[in-house]
Amino acid sequence: MSMRIELFHGDITAQRLDAIVNAANSSLMGGGGVDGAIHRKGGPAILEECRRLRDAKYGRGLPTGQAVATTAGELPARWVIHTVGPVYAADSDRSELLRSCYRNSLAVADEIGASTVAFPLVSAGVYGWPKDDALRQAVETVRHSDTRVERARLMLFSTAELDLAFGMYPELVAGA
Template structure:
């Protein structure tokens, strides 16, 4: 049975198979989690993202989609990039947010990742309420793990105690109560 947990910390220090980057659609770095991951990974990550833009993702990565690269200097093996919906520009459909988590898990399964760390996708500068992100993320991850079984460990690595409390509350809610 898979384990889902939540911790306060820095996602760039997670020694798991993969970490998820809350990327912007350009895949070329940005602020927040995206900037921290690119800074910690070093130039190899940016180079892989540039190759994606030159080949399979010429127009960038769509909202709710996910794609994988190597992890450069990070302790993880892979970085799975996903683009969360931005509430400030009217992207308010919870299905778009859920897709970030389900697509990231699908990509993790494709590469064989057995452990994966997520940030609170869209809860930062993209304006989504952390408690809503937590509910959608936990529900989506539970459903995916029930249906597919892998990865064996999914960890939410949160940037603040408030976000951690939101994810702990969502995890404490029984799966059939949501």
């Protein structure tokens, strides 16, 4: 089976898919950007499950590159898959950690039975990853992952990111 990869500009919290991926911080307690929006719009159930995960397994926080699922609370998706992206550093190649965010999120999607998943562009916001390389890492990792996920939607924050994505990957399905 071949996975369909879609490029979309829009709000990840509005996606009616099985799962959405949260570019979380290691505390799992919410934050800014995508993480804050997911926690705000999803309501207290997400934070409560994150607290239980911290208490039971991730006392020091979720390690960079790993992924874990919770309820989606009041969001239209069924689950939120939280992953912690690496902070970009020009003097250190952290690409494998970034790729592991996508691979591990897809592995968690397989574990929970999600066949449709929306991803943000992990680490390309406040973590400073150059958008063209973040996009390349995302698409190529998702494209070559061994998963049962049937459709992966990469949610892009701006129309400029969408234009960049279609310049790099014109064959991918468009949406807004």
